[in-house]
Amino acid sequence: MTASFWNDKYPEGIPSEINPDEYRNILAVLKQSCERFSQRPAFSNLGRTLSYGELYQLSGDFAAWLQHHTDLQPGDRIAVQLPNLLQYPVVVFGAMRAGLIVVNTNPLYTTRELDHQLRDSGARAMVCLANMAHRVEEVLPVSEVRHLIITEVGDMLPNIKRQLVNAVVRHVKKMVPAYHLPTAIRFRQTLAQGQQESLREANPGPEETAVLQYTGGTTGVAKGTMLTHRNIVANMLQCRPLMAHRLEEGREVMVAPLPLYHIYAFTLHCMVMMLIGAHNLLITNPRDFATFIKDLGRYRFTGFVGLNTLFVGLCNDERFRRLDFSPLKATFSGGMALTQAAAERWREVTGCTISEGYGMTETSPVVSVNPFQQIRLGTIGIPLPSTGCKVIDDEGNELPPGSTGELCVRGPQVMKGYWQRPEATAEVLDAEGWLKTGDIAVIEADGYLRIVDRKKDMIVISGFKVYPNELEEVLATLPGVLQGAAIGVPDSTNGEKIKLFVVCKPGATLTEEDVIKHMHDNLTGYKRPRIIEFRDSLPTTNVGKILRRELRDEELQKRKTGEPAT
Structure with a gap:
């Protein structure tokens, strides 16, 4: 659909177009925001808060160190392997101010995954948490990394607290496996040395790559998505007017439980929220609900960025339900499909309606909201x-509107292409700039978009198309269900049959018959699952999206080894 199709469908106050060239690059936005909101808090974590002014100073110190104490040149890649800590925005913005390309790197990567990303990106520098340094030690000799900076969890905290936190992490919790990296530099040392140097601010062009964001690898070998300064600036400017109705500049307190190295949280917290001067509460380990909820209790948070599995888990926790949600006025969902049950439960608990959006790494990431x-x-x-x-x-x-097909997207936020993979780029991006998303969608007559499912996850039974999202949505309405996943498994009669994986809430006593009856009552015949398997947990990505592909691979492996697939 052309942009004009939506012109009369945008609510009042939301323009149909933005100017993606309003700023030359991300650094122009950063400078403006850090000057405008210099005294406002930018990021908080582990009891310390950085103001926008402090963020600019510290990122400048790190940038100056990179320029004066390394041989790195503008355009070189720097891998950043950090969880949600104050070090993250300092390093990312510092690297950009030195003209480097940021390669966001998952701290949970296995040695094999880390090796692939470092080799593929050609990263010449890396910042990592000490907790993961033992894996870096294994791959460093075969990588191009020549400058390694190591930080510890408490390094941004005041002196006494820093020593205490780092000692507990290292010696009490024993979360730092032994490593031997004698040439590595300590992060705190880079800031101290950089403070003594002058900085030559980089000024990259709009079409220069700012970030190499690797796809999750759930559909093959992970590829580096080249996101330019213009891509990311455009996505900031596109998101701002849709939030302006509810969010005030310089006044919001946003909860950031999703990892910043993932494109969804990266753009929302480091970019969009920076543009509007919001205060981001960085949650280092959202799986630790006790600490997470305790942190939330210290702030009057006004916004929350999450996804379906997190909403479900929190609403099932009595400690969370006791929090004061009166200041909460905006909740954003992305990264995976939001179920009706989760959305209704969140509204019941918090009083806040979730605004679901859609995006992908290749679109910087937001497409719609x-x-x-x-x-x-x-x-x-x-x-x-x-x-x-x-x-x-x-x-x-x-x-035409109302039809089901593969969603394609065009706009200034669409990637430059895949790093050193022109063939893969050509498969998804045509000469007119249309990106094939791989998602099956419907454009309604009034302009709203509805995702049906991933194209590769679609199940075909005797020629009929079945979408797992629909089955999982129905399953979520069965009391006692915590999580569910539907996949297709080979069937000699119908081509495929449906297998449903079910995770029950603690204390629930569901049976196979309970699940089958519920699905039978709510779905037509060919959509009903034939196999039910109960599990304690399901494989997920780092942001909690269920990995159906892994479940399918498990079933395939069972067939190859002769194990019963049921």
Whole structure:
């Protein structure tokens, strides 16, 4: 659909277009925000808060160190392997101010995954947490990394607290395996040395790559997505007007439990919230609900950025339900499909309606969002300003509103391409700038988008298409269900049959018959699962998205080894 299709569908106050060239690069936005909100808090973690002014000073110190104490040149890549700590924004913005390309790196990577990313990106520098340094030690000799900076959890805290926190992490919790990296530099040393140096501010062009963001690898070998300064600036400017109805500049306190190295949290917290001068509460380990909820109790938070599994887990925790939610006025969901049950439960507990959006690494990442003026649960909202969307059939023909097809996106936030993979880029990005998302969607007549499922996750039974999202949505309404996943497994009669994996809430006593009856009562015949398997947990990505591919691979392996697939 052309942009004009949505012109009369945007709520009042939301433009259909933005100017993606309003700022030359991310650094221009950073400078403006850090000057404008210099006294306002930017990031808080482990009891310390950095103001925007302090963030600019510290990131400048790190940038100056990179320029004066290494041989790194603008355009070189620096891998950043950090959880949600104050070090993260200091390092990322410092690297950009020195002209480097940031390579966000998951701290949970195995040695094999880390080796692939370092080799593929050609990173010449790396910042990592001491907790992961033993893995870095294994891959460092075969990588191009020549400058390694190591930090510890408490390094941004005041002196006494820093020593205490680092000692507990290292000696009491024993979370730092032994490593031997004699050439590594301590992060605190880089700041101290950089403070003594002068900084030559980088000024990259709009089309220069700012971030190499690797896809999760759930659909093959992880690829580096080249996101330019213009891509990310555009996405900031596209998101801002859709939030302006509910969020005030320089006044919001946003909870950041999702990892900043993931594109969803990276853009929302480090970029969009920086643009509007918000205060971001960094949660280092959101799986530790006790500490997480205790941290929330210390702040009057006004915004929350999460995803379905996190919403479900928190609402099931009595400690969370006792918090004061009166200041909360905005909740954002992305990263995976939001179920109706989770959205309704969140609204019941917090009093706040979730605004679900949609995006992907290749789109910096936001494509669409539910505007606060007109939130419609069950949809991913309307496209951002300056964003075109269409759905196509298997032959590439554009389909009319109401049809089901593959979603394609065009706009200034669409990636430059995949790093050193022109063939892979050509497979998804055409000459007119349309990106094939791999998601099956419907564009409603009133302009709202609805994702049906991933194209590769679709199940085909006797020629009928079945989408796992629909089955999982129905399963989520069964009392006692915590999580669920549906996949197709080979069937000699119908091509495929449906297998449903179920994780029960603590104390629930569901049976296979309970699940089958519930699905039978709510779904037509060919959509009903034939196999039910109860599990204690399901494989997930670092942000909690269930990995159906791993479940399918397990079933395939069982068939190869002759184990019963049921």
